[in-house]
Amino acid sequence: MTADIEHTPTLPSWLCRNCAGQWPCRTAKLQLLATLTPTQLTLHGWSYLEDAAQDLPALNLAAALARFVTWPEHADDLQPGPE
Numbered sequence: 779m780t781a782d783i784e785h786t787p788t789l790p791s792w793l794c795r796n797c798a799g800q801w802p803c804r805t806a807k808l809q810l811l812a813t814l815t816p817t818q819l820t821l822h823g824w825s826y827l828e829d830a831a832q833d834l835p836a837l838n839l840a841a842a843l844a845r846f847v848t849w850p851e852h853a854d855d856l857q858p859g860p861e
């Protein structure tokens with residue numbers, strides 16, 4: 779685990795800089811949950827969605843909504859663990 783590299787998106791691919799998964803990855807989500815209020819999460823999520831839609835023209839809207847905006851509603855599914 780490389781803790782010194784933040785789980786931030788590489789643009790324009792929107793893959794995690796650290797674990798190379800689709801961003802936000804599980805670790806990124808946990809970090810976002812720890813630092814933002816629910817309202818901020820939603821606002822940031824819409825902002826990410828707009829940016830990702832520019833970078834990824836083939837992005838499926840329903841999938842993108844779940845990926846960037848509505849995932850905190852299912853945050854209870856996120857289990858901390860090794861990545």
Ligand SMILES: [Zn+2]
Nearest residue numbers: 785794797803
């Ligand atoms: Zn990651």
